[in-house]
Structure formats: C-alpha cells, structure tokens
Amino acid sequence: MKKFTYLFLLLILSSFASTFAQQKTSGAQSGNISGIVTDEKGETIIRATIKVKGSQTGTVTDVNGKFTIKASPNATLLVTYVGYISQEIALNGRTAITVQLAEETKTLDEVVVVGYQTMKRRDLTGSVASVSGKTIATAPVANVAQAMQGKLSGVNIVTQDGRPDAAVSIRVRGGGSISQSNDPLILLDGVTVGSLSDIPSDQIESIDVLKDASSTAIYGARGANGVILITTKAAKEGKASVSYNSYVKFNTPEKYLNDMKPYDYLKYVWANAAAYGAAYQTPFEQLYGLGAYPGTNTGGLDSYRNMSADDMQKKVYNNSVTQNHNISISGGNDKTKIMLSANYMDDEGMKIQSFAKRTNVSLKVNQKLFDNVDVSLDTRYTDDLVKDNEGLASSNGSLLSYSYRFRPIATSNILGDLNALKTGNISSFGQAVLWDSYSPYARINSYDPNSISQSLLNTASLNWKIIKGLTYHTDLTLSRGWGQTKTWAGYVYQNYVNPATGAATFAGDATYRKSDSWGMRWSNTLTYELAISRIQKIKLLLGQEVTNSGGTYLQVAATKFPSNFTEDNAFAMINQYSSTGTLTVASATSVPNRINSYFGRADYSLLDRYMATITFRGDGSSIFSPLHRWGYFPAGALAWRASDEPLLKKLTWLDNLKVRVAYGSVGNNNIPANSWSQMFAAGTNITYMYPLNHTSTAYYDLASSAMANPDLKWETTITRNGGIDFSILKSRLSGTVEVYWNTTKDLLMQTTLPGITGFTSTYKNIGQTSNKGIEVSLSGTIFRNSDWNITANGNINFNKNNVDKLAPNISGLYGTNWASASTYPTYDYTLIEGQPVGLVRGFVYDGFYTTNDFTYANGIYTLKTGVPDLLTSAIGVVHGIGSGTADRPTGQVAYPGLPKFRDVNGDGKIDDKDVGIIGNMNPKHTGGFNLNISYRNIDLGAYFNWSYGNQIYNLTKLGTTFGPKEGGVYENKLAIMNNAYKIYDIVNGQMVRLTTPDQLNAANANASMPLATNETCPTSSLAIEDGSYLRLNTVTLGYTVPKNLLKKLKIDNIRIYASIYNVLTVTGYSGVDPEVNTNSAMSSSVTYPTTGLDWGTYPRARSYTIGINLNF
C-alpha cells in the first residue's frame, strides 16, 4: 500500500510537470484613466474593484487585470481585492497606472468572531484559536471536524473509527464533565447546530474556537465546553463570480485484523471443540473430514495446509469511492449582495450496505435599505441520507468486527460432510460463524437501515447604525427539521427462512419513523463604540437572546411481511403485515427546550495597548426546576500589547508582543429535559403491554428511567487563562503560548443508584474536575522568494485532567460489560479522586502457568507451595480440564496454560484485592504540525498530527483470549492465538489430550499466549497497549494553472490537486488504528466515558483524492 502511495504521488507530479509554463502579459488599452492590477509576483488580478473615492463610479479589472475608469486626474482611486491590502492611489495627473497589491498578512488584522460581534486579533483579550476555510479545505473529508484535527491548539479531535458517518469527539481543553457531553457548543453563523458533519467545508470562511471563559462567558450556560464558531462565506461586492470545487476520493481500508488462516483455524478450533466435549468435536470433525470422521478427506488436517483463506473481513469491508461537488455563485453591488452555494457529497462506506450522502443549498442575501440600515437573509437547506448498519459495539463487537470470527474456509473448500452444518451443536450454536446463510455478509446484506433528514435554517437579520457608534442588530432564526428512519430487517437477518428450501417464510420487518423538529432563536444586541478621550476607547455590547426548540415523531413498526413483499412494498403498504406479525405505533412530543438570556460585554482600551474586557451573562433554562433556573456567568480579562510600549517599539525585530490574563465562569445545562420531575409517559414496548386474556393492553411507564432530582442546577466551570502572543522578524515567526486551569464544580453527573431504590441512575450536581494545561502554537515562514514560499506551523498541547472531588457515595467504579456476564472484574473502569478520567482496572498479566508451577502425580497437577492460585470467578468455567480425580485437585483453579496474574498485595492468592489500575488512557500531549511549500504554481502541503503517552484498552485483542461457550466454540481467532498454550494436539491424525509435563512442555515450547478455554475473561494488562502515534494525516499537491493560459476560457483560476488522506501512521499499537473512540453505550448502565476503548471498531480509510478548484 505504501508503494502505491509513492507511485501515486510521482504520477501526479509528472503529469503537472508537463504543463509548467510561464507566460508574460502584454498589450495596452486606451481610456480616461487606465491601469493594470497585479499581485506581488506580477500575476494579474482579475476582478479587483476600482472605485473613485468619494463617488459612486467604479469598475473591475478584466481577465488581463486591466481596467479603465472615468475619473478626474486629481482623483484618488480605491483599489480593493479580497485577501489583499486595499490601496488608495492619488492619480496626481496620471492617466495610466500600475497597481501592485500586497497580500494581507493574516495574523494581527485578521478578523476573529468572538460572539455577537467580531474583533481584530490584535484587540483580543481572550483565548481564541482559528483556522481558515482554505486550510480546512486541504483535507478532503466528509466531516469538517476531521479536517480540523491537529490544526487548532487546545482542541483535541478523535474520530470514532472508519465508518462513513463516524462520530467525531471534539474536546476543547480536555473536558470537565464526566457523565454528560463534553462536546463544545457549535454555532453556524451564530445558530446552534448539533454537528459539524452537515457543513460542507467548501462553504466555510473560517472557524474560530473560543477556549477560555473571557471568550465563552458571553454564551453563558452553553459555553463550558468551549465554543466553535463557523463562519460561512458571504457574498462580496463586485462582479459576479462562480467557483466550482470538486473531488473524487478512493478509500481503501488501511488494515484488517490479522485472523487465523485455514490450517491454523482448524487446528485451533478442533482442539477447542475437543475441550468443550464430543458434542462440539464430533460435528466439527464430520464437517471438515478430520479425526474420527475423515470421510473422503484422506489427507487429514494437512489437506488444508496451503488452502487460501476465504476472507469474510474483505467481503464485508472494502474499497469505496467518495465524490464531492460544490458550486458557489456570488455577486453584487454596493446595495445588494448575493451568494448562492450548492454542495453534493456522496460518501460510499467501505462496509457493504453503508453510505452517507449530503445535498446542501444555501443562499445569502444582503440588502442595504438605507445608508444606515442593512437587512440580510441566510437560508440553508440540507438533505442527508445515511445508511449505516450498526449501532454500537455489543458483547460480540459489531457485525463487522465479528466478521473475522467466521470460518476462513469457503464452503467449496470444505472437505468433509456439509450435512454436519445442520446437525448437533453446529446446528444449535454454530450458525453465525459456520453457515453461509447467516454469515456477517449475508446478515449485513439483509439489513437496510436508512435515515433521511432534511433541515431548513433561515436567519433574517437587521443591522441599524442608529447614530455614530451606536448599532442595533437583530437576528431571527427559524429552523425546521424533518427526519425519517426506514429500517428494513430482511428475512435472513430475522431468520424467516424455510429451513428445508432456504426460501423466505416472511419477507422481513419494517420500522418507519417520521419526525419533525423546530427551533427559534431571536437575539437583539446594541453596540456602542465610544472614544472617551484620545487615549481611551470603550465598546459596549448589550444583548438579549431567546431560544426555543422542540419536536414530535410518529413511528410505525410492523413485522412479518408476506414473502412476496419487497422492502419498498412493505414501506408503501405497512398495514399488510402477516396475521402472525405485529404492528406497533408510537408517537411523542418532546418537552420544549427554552433558554432566555441577557448578556453584556465591555471592552476598554487605553492607549491602544492596555485592554480590559468584562463579560456577563444570565441564562434561564427550562431544563431546571423553577428554583434553580437562572445561572449567572461573569468573566473578565486583561491584555497588554507590550510591543506598543515606546521602549519595545524600537526593537525592529519585534512585531507584536501581547500578554493576556483572563478569569471567568461558564455553565453547562446538558441534561435531559424534565430530569427534575418524575413524570409518566405512554409506553411503546410490546413487552410491557400486559396481556389480559391474550390481548395486549396499553400501559404507562415513567417518562425517564432516571430518578428525578428537583435540586438540579447549573454545572459551573471556572476558567483561568494566561497567554502570550508574539510575532517577530516581520512576522516570519509568530506564535502563542497559553496556560490554563479550568475547574468544573457541581458536576451535572449521571450517577449510579443502588437498584434497591427502584432506579439505577439519577442526575446530581456532584463532584469536581479540573483540567490544567499548556498550549504552544507556532507558525513561521521558513523560506520565501519570488518562486518559493515555505511555511510551517504546529501546535502542541499538554492537558492534565483530574477528578478533584467525588461525592462520598460514588464508588467511581463502572464497567463496559463488554463480554456481558463473562467480564471480570465487573467494573473495568474507575474514577478516582486525584486521577484523570479514563483509568482501566484489572489484573497485572504475568504470563501463564507452566508445568514448573506444579507437582505432577497420577495425572494431577498440584500447585507448588508459594505459587498463588487463580480466582474461580475471574476465569469461570474452564473447559477441557477436570478436577477431583482428573487433572487438578478439587478446589484448585490453576492448571498449566491458564493465565497468571500478579499477586499485587502478596497475600498468596489472586483475588479481587489484586485488581488495580492497569492503564491510563490519557495522552501526555497531542498536537499537529503542517508544512506548506509553494513553488511558482505548485503547492504542497503535509499535515501531521500525533498523540503521545496514551494507552488503549484493546478488547479486540483481549476478546480473542478466552473461550465463550456455545457459538463461541467454533469462532475463528486472531492470529496471535496461533501461539496459545495447548492442552490438546494432533497425534496420528486424531485430536488428543496432552497430559504429562513432557507432552505439555514439548507442545508449548513456543507458546506466548495463555490457554483460552475459560468462559469468563479476566481483564488484565494483556489488553493494555501504548496508543501513541504520529500520523501523516494529509499530503496535498496542487497545481494552479497560470492565468494567461485561462484567458481564452474566461476562467479566472484553475487549481488541480491530488491528496492522500491518512497517508501513514507510526505506532506500536497492534489494533487496526490507534485513533479509536468506541462508543461507550454497550451497557445501559455505563454512563461515564470509556476513553481509549477499542471494541467492534471499523478500520480507517486511506483515501486517494483528485480534485479541482475552478473560478469563473
């Protein structure tokens, strides 16, 4: 794959090389005043705006960068172009001029969105990280959040895994909540949106992340986890322009799990079946023609030695193609500006039966009504279509991750009796791993879950400059959403199969849900800018905002459609289910979520170098009981632009030096509505419709399964921030260093209740967490001349999360329950005061017992004195090993090959007291760095990101090291188990039990993994791995076609590019990918984060992209 990567790069390079050419512009035209506008390199600029100062006269440059304009020879011309510093040119009698525009140096004068207003970066007092839309667009990914990875200091982004609509976790400076979401508030042009995945990256102008309270307190109750502000591109004044961006992406899985190949699989499973008894062993031998049942397979196991594997993983998960197209049309004059954008993305999943498709249209109109009044309307329509099979990991992992457990031998290669598939324990338990008709491939194909959602977001705004310095602004947003889920579970998935013929007895089951949602947001702000004196300026913002949202749904589910029905028939005629099927109907209206807020902000500056900001917000939220509704969130910040001090101003190498400090509090109300009152609601689950006389009856259930708590109030986060911004050597090097300490108190936490209360959970304000950290970001120009421009930037983030305080009744123990009842200890994660969230607990793995640990007499292995025995409940029933008169003394658990754990407390036995912390899932630091090289028209970008010092709880690995009963007996294993300890081996073509020390020692000379016939899986450090990685996330090579080549085509700009996403990863992690974040919802009782969990994950894609940017 790596080779392919390099070849691909080479190919792209050589194809561009042939078009290298540099042509000069020439010619002149006549007129009153004529001119040409170029950039610093001499390239002409098309559609630069030229206006005569103080008049309405204006024009734009043509495709050759030229213009003519009527103007008096004494006039002053104003030349502007987006991204360049505007110039005023006094004609002083000239009739022909040449204007060279310089590119805007971003940093200091960059406009930053800070909440209800914008500021120049130079005036900022708080902590704000920004990334431009241009940078975001370099990573061709479906979800913008993935493109932000490694590019923003203090923002850690982890994608769940490789599924098409993978959840992306965004953490701004760690995250203070434990049980509730730590997702930041995401605002699209000021309006709340749930996820970044709906926003096409091509439409993004910039992303600003507010990190400290001085910036986020203006968002009050919703600001505790940071605020991400997405600003979309808006129309610019000037002649109409059209831009078209498109890419095609080929995705290929970067890695599959390394499972056993046919020979090894048979050898392992045969021995395993023997350990589980004849009822498992006999049909297995019959099926494959082994042992006592060779049938026509005279070669025994050796017949399978060189057989090629039938790889179920590749059948269900393989290459796919993604395409993305975006077209934007913009234009306008000084009164009216319009921007119309449309986007279409089709992301085919690598898993069969999965995709994500998005269509998006947005229209932005801005109209100047009067000199001092603007109105605008933003309309955004999004249509998403997602097909994805699986919810979350279960005790089997996902159907996808389950696929490696399917037999690696094609049916046509089976050398025994296929009738054995339908007999005995294979028929009872082996279907999911042995029957083609129930293979993961067949089951995934028989299940069609579609979710369709449409949303319409409209924002009408009015901006009124009432008097000089005083501006009134109002935004009214109305949103509507429509959703549908259509889930079809076909006859294979539901097992509606006639066993004799394989035909469907019923077609399948259909679930059809329609939902709608609505939202309203209305904000009003007044800003007043006032120069108190020559040296003192003040800017005041006062505002009010109200939000309201809600929704309804109606769901119909019907089962057992007649076998002649297709999926489409069923959805079209859902009442035509069979008489033995059921129809259930449910509807609900959600509790409206309302917030009413008042806020203010004052920015004061003295001598333009001493700055202070005070922010205050009061929020009333319908989430809480009337006594606890209102929360108040103040913040303040000071900044000193030291470089403007006369003493430092003299230093020519120092461009900017600013020191900032901030302190403030923000809130969090992220709990379900009505958590404070115990209500009833209509029940919808047929299991609870108590039948009287065999007829179901309607029932009421509690609206929430959590115990209500009327005392719930806001969770508050105090943030303290210190920062230094600097820029030196004519902005060749600039950077920011920030130090922070965030404390979250009165945590809104879902806590476990003892079942004796009748509830197993409630929400409470308990405990305290903190995050302390340092962030450093640097950006610099390494080399620059007329041909070359080499820049680099990077950031590194150190965050130390800590649980400061837990309520005394919180045990802090919680578990993934990943192997259901077979998990030991029950709670494999823990929260401990003074330690971070994300600690895994278990035994310390110490290899396995060997014959040397025992004395052997009369077939019995008796543990030697001083060698600790295992805990029965940690390992459960062990198959293939007897007790009493066989194999080991009554009461002893240990036997050669079983895993050995460290007797941590030295009490001579391995028990629950030896269970301790075995892994910390938190990285020591994370970060990213980028290198951008441009040579003439060629640009090359390389984007890296890393995580260092975190561990991963690799359950995919652990899950192959024990022996679930029944269906588990016939499962294929990961190849690491080829070296598992053996107590059965093949002698003269028969599977025999090895008993004497000599036999065991000889068969296990190379064993490196324990015996795995135990039904319960003890969690041990065997599952803990270093998860550090360095990833070359994206490499992009672009070529901008010289403009003079494009003149005839009337095209302003063409850039073609090729990029590779997920190029290479340096890691020691043995799983499919070290960036992993399996959802924790495996068990309904798990409410705390199971950080670093790898279970049931989809492999990540490596993507090869070819794209084009066109501007007309």
Next chain:
Amino acid sequence: MIVITLCIMSSQCKKDFLTTSSPGNIDGDFVTSTTTETFKALSWCYSNYRANCAMGTYSWNDPISSDAEMYPENNSSNNLNGRLKPELLAVDVVSGGFNSFYSTLARASRIAAIIAAKPAYQADVKAGKATDWTQLYGEAIAMRAFCYFNLVKHFGDVPFGYENTYVESYKLTSRYDIYDNLIASLKSVEPLMYKIGEGGITAERISKTFVDALIGETAFYAGGYQTLRTDVTGLYGTVTFTLKGAVDSKYNCEYARRTDYLTYYKVAEQYLQNAYNVNNGTALLVTSDARTNANNPFQMFFQNMENFVVSPESLFELGNIQSTSTSSEYNYAFSRPSNGGSANSAPCKAFAALRIIPTVYYGEYDNADKRRDASVAVTGSNGDGNEVMNNFVPGSKTSGGISTNKWDDNRMKTINVSAQRNSGVNWPVLRMADVMLMLAWVKAEAGGEDQAAMDLVNLIRQRAFGNANHNISGLTGQPLKDAILQERKLELLGEGTRRWDLILSGTMSTRGIAVQNEMKTMVADLTAQGYHQFANGNVISNYIYTKAVSNSPTLTFDCTDVTNPVLFPGWRGQYDYSTLAAVASVVKGTTHNMAIQGLFTYIDPASAAATTLVSNGYKKTNWAIDIVNNAAVYYDNIFGGLTSADQVPRYYWPLPAGTIANLTEKNGYGLPNL
C-alpha cells in the same frame, strides 16, 4: 421598532416562559384519572415482573435444582447456583433481575401512594366496601409484597423500604422483619379486594384470593428452614433459631429455622384456608375432565394454558401473548424438547432446560398415577413433524435426558411455528393444588389436624388416580409430613417448588445426598447388569427398542395398556404438522410416532425377544447406557456442590455490585463481592 421589540421581548419573558412540558409527559393524577387508566400504570409491574424479574432471577434456576429435577447440559454456567456452587457466580449474574424486582415494587409503591391520596379511594375505604379503587390499591400493595417475598426467597436478607428515595447508605434488613412487614401490609389490603371472579378480576391479576395465599405462603416461608448469615452481628435481632447440622465456618452461615415457627404456621394455616375455600371465589381444584379423548383433570390444568384459557385452578398466572418478544419460556425452556430450528420448524426448537431425574420417573410414581405420563416426557419432537426419543447424552433439546411434559408445543391450540420462544403461554405462579398441599403441610406441622391434612392430600390423590383406592390414611408426625412432601414432589414436578420444599423442610442436604446415592446405585447396577430395578418393580435398562410408526391420531393421550408400544406411555406423539401450510414442507415421512419397547422392563439385547424386535424393524437404542457413560456429569448437575448430608446448603444469588458498593454489609455465603 424598538417598541415592537420590547413588546415581543416582554411577552417572551413572561414568567412561565421557562416552564415547559410535553402533552406526552403526564403526572400521577393524569394516569390515575379513572380506574381503567390506573390499571394502565399498574400493568407495567406485571409485565416487568414476567419479563425481567422472574426471567432475570429464577425462572430457570428454581425448577432445575432439586432431588427431582436437573439441568441437561455439561459444565454450564446456567446452573452454577442450581448445582450449589455459588462461589463460581459473577457478582452481577442476576443484577438485572434484582434491580427489576426493586423497580417493579417501587412503581407499585408509587402508584399505591397516588391512589391512597385520591378522595374516591378514601371514601370507599371509609365506607368499608370493596371497589375498583380499593382493588387497585390492594393490587399495588400486593405486587410490592410479592416482589419482596421473591427477593428474600432468592437473595436472603436484602435492603428493605428504600424504594423511591435517594439513599447514600443503607443496610440489610432481617428477612424476618421483612416477612412481618409484608404480612401486615397484605392483611391491611386483603379485606377490600375482589375475589377471583368478582369485579372482572381473573387469575391474570392479583386478587383477594391470591393475597390470602400470599399471606399464607409468606408466613409459611417465615416458619421454614433457611440458610442464615452468621457474619452480620445482630441482623436477626431477638429471633432465636434451631439449627440443622453445624455452622459453616468457612462461609459463615447456618441452616436453621426460628424457634417460634409455629406462630407463623398458624397464620399460614388461616390464610391458606381462606384462599382454599373461604375467599376462593371461582377458583377451585379441577376434578373433572370433559374431554372425549382423555380423562385426566390434572393434565387439564396445563392443557388450559396451551388453549389460552385461564384455568379455574389458577390463583395467579401472568398474562402473555403469542408471536411477540414477551418472554415465552413456557414451551421453550420448561417443556417437552424439540430439535427444531429457531424458526420455521415443526415444531421450533425447545431447549428444555428442565429435566426429570430418572430415579423419580422410574422409582417414585405409582404406575396407576395418571400424573406420571402427563408430567414426564420420554420422547420429544424432531422439528420435522416426527416424534423422537429423548436421550441421556448431556446436552439440550432431545439430548440431556427425560424432560417435563407439562408444556408442549404439540398441544397448543394454535401452534406458532414461525419462531421459538413465541408460544404466548401464560406464566403460572400459583395453583390451587399447591395451596392445598401447603395447607396440608402446615396443618401437619401444627399438629392435631392430621386428618384434615390427609383429606387435602387425598383430594389431590383422588384426582391423580381417578379413584380413592390410593388414598393415604392413618399417618401422623414425620411420616405424614413426608407423605405430604412426596405428594408435592409428584404433583408439582417441574413447577419450581421442589427446591424450596427441600430448603424449607430442612432436608435439602440430606435429600440431595440421598438422590446422588440413588443415582450411584442405579449406575452401578446398570454398569454391572445392564439394568436397574426400582422398588416399585420398574426397570431402567441400558438399551431400549424403538421404531417409527404411523398412528392416527398422531398426538396421544392417556394410556393404561402397557403392552401398546405406540400409546404407552401416554401423552406423547406429535401434532400433525402436515396440516399447517407454513411448515408442511418441513414434515418428513409418514411414520410420525414412536413405538417403544423395554422402557420399564428389561430386554436382554442378547435375548430372542430382542432379536425378534430387531427383525420387526425395531432399533436397539441407547437409553441408560448414556447415563453410565456420562455419570460424572449427572453427579455434578445434581447438587454437585453438595458433598455431605450435614452441609449448610448455599442457594442464594449475590446482591449485585451496584447495591453492594455502598451497603454496610457485603455479600455472604461465599458469594462474590466484586
């Protein structure tokens, strides 16, 4: 504009703007606005009990672990508790069931409290009349008591009375205090509840009749032997005990009963009597059979369940519905087995978790007892429309031994052949025969009422034998108690009571060891001579002779003709699946019935008789030889954790980790804590 803005703002900011609710979120008053609505709130408790409490805690375990019943698989974790090996259990093995008991009783308490505050209810109480309101209140209180009763039964001493309150620390309550409390609360609601048959109340809801029985049963348990903790000082207060055997110092427990147990037996007698013939309403022991093809009123109780008819003999059964995911364990786990697939078979798979120990089937039934064949199945279904012998190879479905015959897909009025676990058969909780035999027991224990006790037993026996020729008489003291216990064993076989009879009578260890020895004797004989003869003359052999034959009707009923190999033993055969279009294609052949020779008499495989049978198409078929070959598995599955007759039996489930975490005491009896 500012004016408009301010106007709208002020209307938006009116005081109750932040008070939101959904018309779908409703309060206690709404859901109890009428008695019909109130039952919609209460009915959740019944469903939750069926789906998550019984199913989550003991549905499997109670009927598979006694000296009459066992589990069929080798080395399974499903019967660790049943084998009396609780130290192998995981702490959360029944956490779902435990928590569901409390969520059920907490909901019942909540609804009871809402009803109690209603003026309509208060007026009815004041008037002293039983109405729909007082019935609903009583149902809620009884549901709570029923859950606590079962918690104590399966977990021993548990935290009591913490429902619907936020607690940070809590402790165990003595089971004896809980019993007292439950009895008092049930007595307080019993007078104003409906008997079965009154006010539209059937046995599918809790009635005064059932509440009487529950008071009786609770008192009966309070007076019985139990395994108690010795590691929690002061737990049982001033209650004093009489011990069976010695204290188990390793696991800190003892097997004992309270010295004043007779006080409780008196209460039990009074209320069981009420349930039997004072407040029984329409409930009664069914003693006649109107069927033309059978005369077995005992079997009719189970046939009623398969016919979706609430039997008059039922005091309480939980409603169920066919073809849905509503925990239809009857006809799957507790039934005659089937090798069918999980779906679309004739009939579908029946796992049959519940097996009858062969010494009971062969040695303990009188051959004239009509209950034997209706209770125990020697054949099952092959899933293709054909009857097949059960076999004694450890396993499930038709492997794993002889099974219960009380429930069978073949006998459903409407058979669901589309998927397993979908029969829709109700869950039985209590029937009149059980009440009568408990009543007989307490009468015998209390002394002086021996004849009354024997009369009750004889009512059961007359039904079982169809005449009075097998009545007991002249018994007193221990022999009488043993006779009652034995009657319960045979009458209630496979219904989950025998395990508790052993425990409460203080004989779990002695009778457990006894059945192990009976099995060992049987195996020794089988090994030595190929058969074993029981005291009643019945013989179990290593081999039997079987032949597939066609018979009409394919489903069989009572048969007393021991020479008829097709019809004897009775209650076998198959439903005629070729008449069901959905699975007609699955049905194989036409010889759907099984003829059996040598089931109760020894046929020497070397004999001429054997040769003749083989020449007549019979096949020599493994029977008890599979027990011999797997004897260790049988010894392990029948109380494998019991090694001596004076051992303290440890039969409780662990309190789950979520409750143990902040409990003052930890799990006892050697149960895990983490």
